[in-house]
Amino acid sequence: MATIVGAITTSHVPAIGGAIARGLQDEPYWKPFFGAFGRAREWLEEVKPDIAVVVYNDHGLQFFLDKMPTFAVGAADEYRNADEGWGLPTMPPYRGSAAFSWHLIESLVADEFDVTSCQEVLVDHAFTVPMQLLWPSGCPVATVPVLVNTVQHPLPSPTRCLKFGRALGRAIESYEENLRILVVGTGGLSHQLDGARAGFINREFDQMCMAKIVEEPDALGAYSIPELVELAGTQGVELLNWLVARAALGGRVSRIHSNYHVPISNTASGMMVLEHRS
Amino acid sequence: MKRRQIPGTTVFDGAQARKGYALNRMCYSFNDAANRAEFLRDEDAYCRRFGLNEAQRAAIRRRNVLELIAAGGNVYYLAKFAGIFRLDVQDIGAQQTGMTKEAFKAMLAEKGK
Numbered sequence: 055m056a057t058i059v060g061a062i063t064t065s066h067v068p069a070i071g072g073a074i075a076r077g078l079q080d081e082p083y084w085k086p087f088f089g090a091f092g093r094a095r096e097w098l099e100e101v102k103p104d105i106a107v108v109v110y111n112d113h114g115l116q117f118f119l120d121k122m123p124t125f126a127v128g129a130a131d132e133y134r135n136a137d138e139g140w141g142l143p144t145m146p147p148y149r150g151s152a153a154f155s156w157h158l159i160e161s162l163v164a165d166e167f168d169v170t171s172c173q174e175v176l177v178d179h180a181f182t183v184p185m186q187l188l189w190p191s192g193c194p195v196a197t198v199p200v201l202v203n204t205v206q207h208p209l210p211s212p213t214r215c216l217k218f219g220r221a222l223g224r225a226i227e228s229y230e231e232n233l234r235i236l237v238v239g240t241g242g243l244s245h246q247l248d249g250a251r252a253g254f255i256n257r258e259f260d261q262m263c264m265a266k267i268v269e270e271p272d273a274l275g276a277y278s279i280p281e282l283v284e285l286a287g288t289q290g291v292e293l294l295n296w297l298v299a300r301a302a303l304g305g306r307v308s309r310i311h312s313n314y315h316v317p318i319s320n321t322a323s324g325m326m327v328l329e330h331r332s
Numbered sequence: 333m334k335r336r337q338i339p340g341t342t343v344f345d346g347a348q349a350r351k352g353y354a355l356n357r358m359c360y361s362f363n364d365a366a367n368r369a370e371f372l373r374d375e376d377a378y379c380r381r382f383g384l385n386e387a388q389r390a391a392i393r394r395r396n397v398l399e400l401i402a403a404g405g406n407v408y409y410l411a412k413f414a415g416i417f418r419l420d421v422q423d424i425g426a427q428q429t430g431m432t433k434e435a436f437k438a439m440l441a442e443k444g445k
Contacts, residue, residue, distance in 0.1 A: 069420070113408040118360045119349050139362045140415030205408060207345040248407035250398070251340030252425040253436060255443045280336040280343070288341060288407070316444035320421050 056154075056229035059101035059236055060310070060329035061303045062094055063267075063296040064187060066110065066180040066240040069319035071142045074186055087323050090313030091187050094327050097310055098188060101329070103236035105151055105196045106188075107158075107226065108181050109219075109298045110240040111204040113138070115178035122206050123170035125218060127162070128199035129155040133177045145182045151196040154229060158198065161225035167218055175199045180292075184240045195236070202298060204241070204291050212282065213275035215294045219301025226302065239299025241292025243314070244285075245321035254287045255322045261314060263293060264324060267300050268309050289321075296326075306331040344406050352404020355392075358382035359409035368416050397428050 070087070073079065079088040115138050117123070131152045135145040152173075159171045177199055185193045200222065203209055210218065226235050243263065246254040263286075266273045274297060282291050300307070310327040317323075342348065349356075358379065361367045371378045379389050391399035395417070400410050407424075414424055426436035 067421075114356075114360055114406075114412065115363060119353065119356055119406070137363055137365060138415075139368065139412035140420065141418070205344065205406065206349050207343055246341070247411075247421050247424065248397070248401055248428070249340045249342055250428060251338070252428045253440055254340075255440070257443070280338075283341065283343060284336065284338045288343070317440040320425050320440060322443075 056226055056231060056233040056235050058223060058226055058303060058330070059103050059234045060097070060327065061237040061239065061299045062184075062188065062325070062327050063239040063299055064184050064325040065242060065318065065321055065323040066183045067319050067321050068138075068140065068142055068179045068183070071179055071183045071186065074190075075143050084318070086315040087313070087318050090311070090315075090325055093311040094188060094325065097327050098236070101236070102234060103195055104233045105154060105198065106185070106236045106238050107198045107200055107222070107302070108184065108238045108240065109200045109202060109295045110180035110184075111292060111295060112201050113178050113180060113205070116176045116201070119206060122203055123201070124203045124210050125167060126170040126172050126201040127155060127159050128175040129159060129171050129173050130175065133175050133181075133197065133199060135178070135182050136176050138178055142179060145186070148177060148185065148193055149196045150198065154196070154233070155198050157229050158222070158225045161228055162221055165221040165224060167221050175201070180240050184238055188238070200298070202294055204294055207279065209279050209291060210294065211279060212277050212294065212297055215297040216271060216275050216301040219298035220304060222298065223302035223304045237299045237302045239296040241295045242286070242290055243293065243322045243324040244287050244290040246287030247289055247320060249288070251287070253320055255316055256285055256287070256290070257316060257322065259285045260322050260324060264312060264314060264326060267296060267326070268307055268328065271297065271300050300328065303328055303330065342401050348404050348406070350404070352388075352406060354383045354385070355388040355400065355403055355405050356409040358384065359405070359413045362412040362416060371416060397424050
């Protein structure tokens with residue numbers, strides 16, 4: 055059977071991709087962010103995943119507002135990146151695993167999560183930037199994009215995302231092949247790009263979330279979406295992707311590594327490496 | 333349902349999505365470099381093609397992000413419009429808060445201390 059080797063959560067803002075493209079990782083502005091990924095890469099070398107299930111939100115590359123699925127799952131053998139309009143280099147295609155994806159979709163729907171299945175997904179920076187951070191010289195694993203609507207309200211509640219994550223975990227672990235699966239949750243932490251409150255950051259709330267997500271993720275289920283918007287910012291609601299990834303891991307977890315740094319671009323950056331605790 | 337009011341914040345909900353549909357659809361088209369070039373070649377014709385209303389057309393003309401949001405714009409789509417002029421989210425943040433970009437970046441850096 056497939057096993058979940060752990061979860062990595064990380065910010066995904068386009069400026070990270072821009073810094074990678076310009077080779078700025080060791081600049082004083084960026085070092086406190088990029089420096090944290092060495093330990094994550096060492097851990098990946100140890101746990102050797104075969105597939106990464108990447109939980110993220112699209113930002114208007116794949117989905118327009120004509121149809122907006124709450125939860126969507128990629129079901130292809132390849133995923134392409136494309137121009138998003140503001141200058142990031144387009145990344146080479148990512149390998150998928152349609153057979154594994156369809157198993158996830160069948161299991162999730164049987165588990166009462168009626169996801170949108172997608173035989174084509176254009177993956178945006180929220181997928182490609184984390185893959186670049188984890189594997190700078192190219193993504194060696196197959197991938198499954200799992201998309202959560204954090205763009206157009208109503209958004210799924212934190213409680214719903216925790217339940218979805220648990221169902222995703224059950225789906226992964228019921229796959230018959232002996233594959234090693236990494237779950238990645240991208241986005242956050244607190245930030246707001248739009249409105250007169252642009253530049254909003256909430257260090258205290260972020261750090262509380264990073265603590266609770268390890269020991270007591272259900273406590274974060276108590277927040278409503280409007281409360282999350284107020285406390286984390288209009289884009290800080292990407293915390294939902296972290297909740298899905300954490301819940302997929304299930305049970306008790308250990309924090310292998312974590313980092314929190316303000317600011318990168320307009321964002322409070324966070325990353326965590328989590329694995330099962332026996 | 334009573335909406336929670338958060339200062340300086342517009343939640344992009346169904347009402348905003350309906351109001352901003354034409355504007356966001358135009359901005360979504362800017363994923364394509366040929367469309368970005370076409371907008372620059374003939375802005376009026378491009379906006380007409382997408383059926384922008386007067387408020388949206390004026391906000392596009394003024395390159396004003398707060399007005400674009402008031403007209404139903406979603407920031408992820410507006411970012412593609414800003415990209416045409418090589419403006420990033422820190423330029424947008426500075427404009428919306430009435431700061432220079434340097435001051436906006438310094439404000440963010442201060443939060444890291």
